[in-house]
Amino acid sequence: MSSTNSNQKFMAWAIVAIVLLLGTNIYQWWKISQLKQDVTVQKTELTEVEETKALLEKDYELALASLEELKGDNEELNQVIEEQKSDLKNQKDRISRLIKTSGQLEQAKKEIAKLSATAQKYVEEINQLKAENEMLATENTQLKTETESLSSNLQSVSQEKEAIQKEKELITQEKERLSSDFAMVSVKANKASVIELKDIDVKGYRVKESGKLSKRKSASSVDLLDLCFTMVPNEIADKGVEKFIIKLIGPDGVTIHQQQAGTFKKEADGTESKYTFSANYSSPVKEEKVCSKYEPKMELQKGTYNIEIYNKGYLTGKGSFKLR
Numbered sequence: 001m002s003s004t005n006s007n008q009k010f011m012a013w014a015i016v017a018i019v020l021l022l023g024t025n026i027y028q029w030w031k032i033s034q035l036k037q038d039v040t041v042q043k044t045e046l047t048e049v050e051e052t053k054a055l056l057e058k059d060y061e062l063a064l065a066s067l068e069e070l071k072g073d074n075e076e077l078n079q080v081i082e083e084q085k086s087d088l089k090n091q092k093d094r095i096s097r098l099i100k101t102s103g104q105l106e107q108a109k110k111e112i113a114k115l116s117a118t119a120q121k122y123v124e125e126i127n128q129l130k131a132e133n134e135m136l137a138t139e140n141t142q143l144k145t146e147t148e149s150l151s152s153n154l155q156s157v158s159q160e161k162e163a164i165q166k167e168k169e170l171i172t173q174e175k176e177r178l179s180s181d182f183a184m185v186s187v188k189a190n191k192a193s194v195i196e197l198k199d200i201d202v203k204g205y206r207v208k209e210s211g212k213l214s215k216r217k218s219a220s221s222v223d224l225l226d227l228c229f230t231m232v233p234n235e236i237a238d239k240g241v242e243k244f245i246i247k248l249i250g251p252d253g254v255t256i257h258q259q260q261a262g263t264f265k266k267e268a269d270g271t272e273s274k275y276t277f278s279a280n281y282s283s284p285v286k287e288e289k290v291c292s293k294y295e296p297k298m299e300l301q302k303g304t305y306n307i308e309i310y311n312k313g314y315l316t317g318k319g320s321f322k323l324r
Contacts, residue, residue: 056112060092063119070126084122091115193237197317199230219300219323228291231284241280245310248276251303267313
């Protein structure tokens, strides 16, 4: 009985030991399996990280190469490309940090795709700029050609203008010469057409209340002067009315002059001179005596008076008279 109980206890302990051992083995097996799984996951993640790094490096290098190929002689475009490369470098560095950060791998892949898209956009922009520059270069060449053509035309026009100006100057000089010659001929003709005078005579009168004239020689009693002269015909003179300018010069050497009479031009020296009065007569066809009356507005002086008569601005007759 005692022996049987001992055997039963032994069996019980043996079973417990076996169960414990079996449980331990099962746990160890599960643990090992779990570790293997973790290692596999880590290996997978590590592989994916390396692949992502490689993809980033590849896309980045391709982007740089694409931009580098677009460089040329245009320094401004080259500067733009360098700025774009710098921007891509900043994006690459940011993605590299994402790859190293746990749980950011998917985001890093998205950023790599964005980097590739950005690089493609940069390439398109550079190509567009190059196309625009080529168009501008073509337009500049065309503009330069047109400018040279215009410059040539302008030079031709300038030469023609200069030739015309010289011809104009010659014509002007010839015109001035002809005008001068004409003026000289005109002066000579004008002078040659002057009506000559002779027998210049002046008498003094007192006008009575009845209107009748009474001859006087005393300066204080004379209030009217009667000027007479004979016109000599001139075949050169135009037919028509001739104007005569009369200057009465007093004993003091001053011309008797009224403000309204004005002045006339002496053709001999071109000076303006005061005169006493004027008279108009028809051009004579034969010797003709004419007379003009003049009423002085001031008291006359004693002494000798000189008379100068002008026709067409030229002195054509002289005389004198005396008042006591």
